Amino acid sequence: MILQVNPSRGLRGRVKVPGDKSISHRAALLGAMGHGVTRIEGFLESEDCLATLQCLLLLGTPIKRLAPGSYEIQGMGYDGFREPNDVLDCGNSGTTMRLLMGILAGQPFFSVLTGDASLRSRPMGRVIEPLRSMGARILGRAGGTRAPLAVLGSERLEGKTHRLPVASAQVKSALLLAGLRAEGVTVVTEPGPSRNHTEVMLQQMGVPVEVDGLTVAVEGGSLPNGGQINIPGDISSAAYLMVAAAILPDSDITIENVGINSTRAGIIEVLEAMGANLEIEPLPGAGEPKANIRIRTSTLCGTEIGGAIVPTLIDELPVLAVAAAFAQGTTFVRDAAELRVKECDRIAAMAEELGRLGVDIEERSDGWVIRGSRDLSGGRVRGWGDHRIVMALAVLGLGTKAPVEIEDAEAVSVSFPEFVTILKELGAEVEERASDPEDVQVSW
Numbered sequence: 003m004i005l006q007v008n009p010s011r012g013l014r015g016r017v018k019v020p021g022d023k024s025i026s027h028r029a030a031l032l033g034a035m036g037h038g039v040t041r042i043e044g045f046l047e048s049e050d051c052l053a054t055l056q057c058l059l060l061l062g063t064p065i066k067r068l069a070p071g072s073y074e075i076q077g078m079g080y081d082g083f084r085e086p087n088d089v090l091d092c093g094n095s096g097t098t099m100r101l102l103m104g105i106l107a108g109q110p111f112f113s114v115l116t117g118d119a120s121l122r123s124r125p126m127g128r129v130i131e132p133l134r135s136m137g138a139r140i141l142g143r144a145g146g147t148r149a150p151l152a153v154l155g156s157e158r159l160e161g162k163t164h165r166l167p168v169a170s171a172q173v174k175s176a177l178l179l180a181g182l183r184a185e186g187v188t189v190v191t192e193p194g195p196s197r198n199h200t201e202v203m204l205q206q207m208g209v210p211v212e213v214d215g216l217t218v219a220v221e222g223g224s225l226p227n228g229g230q231i232n233i234p235g236d237i238s239s240a241a242y243l244m245v246a247a248a249i250l251p252d253s254d255i256t257i258e259n260v261g262i263n264s265t266r267a268g269i270i271e272v273l274e275a276m277g278a279n280l281e282i283e284p285l286p287g288a289g290e291p292k293a294n295i296r297i298r299t300s301t302l303c304g305t306e307i308g309g310a311i312v313p314t315l316i317d318e319l320p321v322l323a324v325a326a327a328f329a330q331g332t333t334f335v336r337d338a339a340e341l342r343v344k345e346c347d348r349i350a351a352m353a354e355e356l357g358r359l360g361v362d363i364e365e366r367s368d369g370w371v372i373r374g375s376r377d378l379s380g381g382r383v384r385g386w387g388d389h390r391i392v393m394a395l396a397v398l399g400l401g402t403k404a405p406v407e408i409e410d411a412e413a414v415s416v417s418f419p420e421f422v423t424i425l426k427e428l429g430a431e432v433e434e435r436a437s438d439p440e441d442v443q444v445s446w
Contacts, residue, residue: 003410003411003412003434003435003436003437004407004408004409004411004434004435004436004437005385005392005396005407005408005411005414005422005432005433005434006405006406006407006408006432006433006434006435007395007396007399007400007405007406007407007408007430007431007432008399008400008405008431008432008433009380009399009400009401009402009403009404009405009431010250010400010401010429010430010431010432011250011251011252011253011429012250012251012252012253012429013243013246013247013250013253013254013255013400013425013428013429013430014252014253014254014255014428014429015255015256015427015428015429016255016256016257016258017243017255017256017257017258017424017427017428018235018257018258018259019235019236019239019240019243019257019260019418019420019424020046020047020048020071020235020236020239020417020418020419020420021044021045021046021071021233021234021235021236022044022046022199022233022234022235022236022237022238022261022290023046023048023050023051023097023236023238023239023417024097024171024197024199024236024266025199025203025233025234025261025290026042026044026045026046026051026054026233027050027051027054027095027097027098027101028101028175028199028200028203029042029045029203029231029233030042030045030051030054030055030058030065030073030075031054031058031101031102031105031179032200032203032204032207032226033075033077033226033228033231034058034061034063034075034077034078034083035077035078035079035080035083035105035179035182035225035226036077036079036207036225036226036227036228037077037079037225037226037227037228038077038227038228038229039074039075039076039077039228040074040075040077040207040228040229040230040231041072041073041074041228041229041230041231042072042073042074042075042231042233043071043072043230043231043232043233044071044232044233044234044235045071045072045073045233046071046233046236046417047070047071047419048415048416048417048418048419049093049094049095049415049416050093050094050095050097050098050416050417051095053091053092053093053094053095053098054092054095054097054098054102055073056091057086057090057091057092057098057102058075060086060087060088060090061078061083061084061086061090061113062078062082062083062084063075063076063078063083064076075228077225077226077228079225080108080183080225083105083109083111084111085111085112085113086113089114089115089116089150090102090113090114090115090116091116091117092115092116092117092121092149093117093118093121093416094117094118094120094121094345094416095117095121095416096121096124096172097172098117099115099117099121099126099149099151100126100129100172100173100175100176101172101175101176101179102115103115103126103129103130103133103138103140103151103153103176104129104133104175104176104177104178104179104180105179105180105183106153106155107133107136107137107138107140107153107155107156107159107180107183108138108155108156108157108159108180108182108183108184109155110155110156110157111154111155112152112153112154113152113153113155114150114151114152114153115149115150115151115153116149116150116151117149120345120346120387120388121149122143122148122149122150123148124148124149124343124344125147125148125343126142126147126148126149126151127145127146127147128166128167128168128170128173129172129173129176129177130142130146130147130151132162132164132166132173132177133176133177133180135162135164136159136160136161136162136177136180136181136184136188137156137158137159137160137184138153138155138156138159138180139153139154139155139156140152140153140154157183158185159180159181159183159184159185159222160184160185160186161181161184161185161186161187161188161189161221161222162184162188162189163188163189163191164177164188164189164190164191165191166190166191166192166193167193168193168340169192169193169194169195169196169313170192170196171196171197171198171199171200171265171313174190174192174196174200174218175199175200177190178190178200178201178204178211178218178220179200181220181221181222182209182220182222182223182224182225183222184222185222186221186222187219187220187221187222188219188220188221188222189217189218189219190217190218190219191216191217191218192216192217193216194216194310194313195216195265195310195313195314196265196313197263197265197266197313197314198213198218198263198265199263199265199290201213201218202263202289202290203226203231203289204220204226206229206231206288206289207226207227207228207229208224208226208227209224209225209226210224231289232287232289233261233290234259234260234261234290234292235257235258235259235260235261235292236260236261236417236418237260237261237262237263237266237267237269237270237318238266238317238318238390238417239417239418239421240257240260240295241269241318241321241322242321242393242394242396242397242418242421243255243257243297243424243425243428244257244269244273244278244280244295244297245273245321245322245324245325245397246397246400246401246425246428246430247297247298247299247428248273248278248279248297248298248299248300248302248325249300249302249324249325249328249397249400249401250299250400250401251299252299253297253298253299254296254297254298254299255296255297255298255428256294256295256296257294257295257296257297258294259285259292259293259294260292260293260294260295261290261291261292262282262284262291262292262293262295263290263291264291264314265313265314266314266315267314268311268312268313268314268315268318269315269318269322270282270295271311271314272305272307272311272315272322273297273302273322273325275305276300276302276303276304276305276325276326276329276333277300277301277302277303278297278300278302279297279298279299279300280295280296280297281295281296281297282294282295283295283296301330302325302326302328302329302330302374303329303330303331304326304329304330304331304332304333304334304372304373304374305326305329305333305334306333306334306336307319307322307333307334307335307336307338307369308334308335308336308337308338308369309337312337312338312340316338316340316341317390319335319338319341319348319369320341320348320351320352320390320391320393320394321390321393321394321397322335323335323352323356323363323370323372323394324356324394324395324397324398326370326372326374327356327361327363327372327374327375327378327398328374328375328376328378328401329374330374331373331374332371332372332373332374333370333371333372333374334369334370334371335366335369335370335371335372336366336368336369337368337369338368338369339367339368339369341369344388344390345386345387345388345389345390345413345416346386346387346388346391348388348390348391349365349366349368349369349370350365351386351388351391352370352391352394353365353370355383355384355386355391355395356372356395356398358381358382358383359378359379359380359381359383359395359398359399359402359406360375360377360378360379360402361375361378361398362374362375376401377403378398378401378402378403379402379403379404380399380402380403380404380405380406381404381406381407382406382407382408382409383395383406383407383408383409384408384409384410385408385409385410385411385413386410387410387413388413389413389414389415389416389417389418390417391413392408392410392411392413392414393414393418393421395408396408396411396421396425396432400425400430409437411434422434
């Protein structure tokens with residue numbers, strides 16, 4: 003699919019973004035491994051999250067879809083999962099693969115995890131090695147660091163103390179889920195903050211979790227209890243609309259019921275530092291913190307992004323690069339080498355594609371230097387098969403002097419299937435069309 007984005011003005015209106023992707027994954031997984039029935043509202047029906055549901059179905063989990071975004075999951079406890087009769091296909095979802103490894107590590111059967119070409123190229127050693135130290139048996143390509151991965155679980159996992167070399171919510175969560183099945187206490191210490199959705203949801207579902215700064219601990223033998231989980235809107239999806247409204251003239255939008263967990267809300271802090279016209283209206287309720295976010299046309303200025311804030315906005319950095327392209331002055335992004343091992347090398351991808359559109363961007367090993375300008379050309383770029391690259395380029399195209407065409411744009415369905423529809427509702431000029439015949443490549 004090709005996404006054509008025409009120069010636009012005046013995004014206006016009130017919208018909701020889809021449910022948070024990270025929380026949706028965890029609600030399904032914890033509901034499946036828990037006790038009783040879990041009712042989920044606001045579940046993100048994207049390719050990534052549907053891959054998690056499909057894997058759980060293959061493991062024998064009863065799942066009922068009640069309405070769009072509304073699901074009922076019957077908990078399987080420790081012993082209810084069954085050996086799958088097919089490969090567990092995680093699609094493009096690293097969260098599905100890594101968190102499932104934590105669950106399967108303590109199951110007494112054989113399973114195989116795989117994914118698409120992008121996921122099969124992503125490093126898994128950071129989660130495999132600590133799981134092996136707990137007694138899990140995991141084999142894979144490239145010395146056990148790449149999918150497909152064969153997991154022969156163990157009913158006798160041993161709780162361990164883990165010190166992660168890099169802050170990672172996915173690795174931390176996998177180890178905590180394995181720890182619920184292990185004997186003794188499992189402790190995870192990170193060098194910096196990462197998303198804490200797993201800890202919040204475990205506590206919400208009645209599992210004792212001990213948090214002390216950057217250290218989290220769980221004791222084996224606890225089961226999550228079923229109940230009601232209401233998933234707020236995904237701030238990673240909201241980020242694209244926030245930046246679009248900030249850079250376009252005559253814009254005034256409100257995004258309702260967005261999750262503003264402090265481990266995810268770095269996008270708000272950085273946009274405010276850049277001078278964005280933002281209003282945050284906190285909403286009441288238990289569980290994840292949430293708010294209505296209003297953003298209007300803003301005069302942005304360059305800033306520095308690095309250090310401890312990076313893990314709180316790692317997925318938003320591509321669209322922040324777009325904000326920097328329209329800002330006055332220079333923006334420095336550092337300490338973001340993790341972007342090189344996402345769905346694609348996002349540092350290289352954004353440097354190449356923004357450069358094609360006239361952005362003064364310099365690629366660094368762990369980020370970029372971006373010199374802002376509002377005089378940007380249109381042109382044709384590619385999405386690299388990465389949903390966040392496609393959406394970031396689309397936001398930039400709204401503010402260029404001429405249309406921007408994005409090849410390989412179907413990747414948006416991975417996390418934000420309604421992206422184009424919502425942009426149109428707000429007044430953006432965006433259209434989808436089939437790929438041109440000359441763009442189709444056939445391999446034999």
